[in-house]
Amino acid sequence: MPVAVLGIDDDDRVCYWGPGARDLFGYDSADVLAKPGAVLFADAPPGTPDPCARLTGLGRTQGYWRGRLPARHRDGTAFDCGFRAFSVTGSGGPSVVMVLASRSDELDRVKTNLAFLDALFETCPIGLVMLDEDLRYVHLNQALADMDGLPIEAHLGRHTDEFMIMSDGGEFRRMLRAVALGGAPVVGTLVGMRPRGHPDRDQVRSVSFFPLSQAVGSRPGWAG
Structure with a gap:
């Protein structure tokens, strides 16, 4: 999920502009640094607080604040945006409100995906597993733990070899390595x-694996 990182100083002017901020708001750093932070927000309805002042005020008084405010792209398009704001004070220097921002529709998409995955791992009767590049357990569900006869917590961070007695001459490991390559x-x-x-119980399992890194663009590993 794209995340914009920016900083707003005591005068509510933009003082830091990360690469993600350009993608979200459309401004190059030279066009927005030292400018009023209000340029990043849609106009507030009459009689309501200025969104930028509200954001920085809450970030300073609460220490950490998160919420949604209407933002504005450089092309004038308004969009709903999720913000996280927190105050940072350097040694002897002025305070800065650091801001993390993402489009609300992106936040909602991620929340929906996470809720689906949580429900899947909790209720699916099929064994589900995520392994890192060294074939250590990162995540698994109760169905797989029951097949192995050991609790979920006993698996995490340990290698598959510690839970499976194989007689295939290493073919299972070679199969996973081939997928990763x-x-x-x-x-x-x-x-x-x-x-x-x-x-005392032999098992024959039907297994399916795919490279996790190709699916999410993150750390190497497998899911199956």
């Missing part, structure tokens, strides 16, 4: 194993 996702491959939490 640009190979096609694995879909519905049958893998035989014995979970360490159920040492």
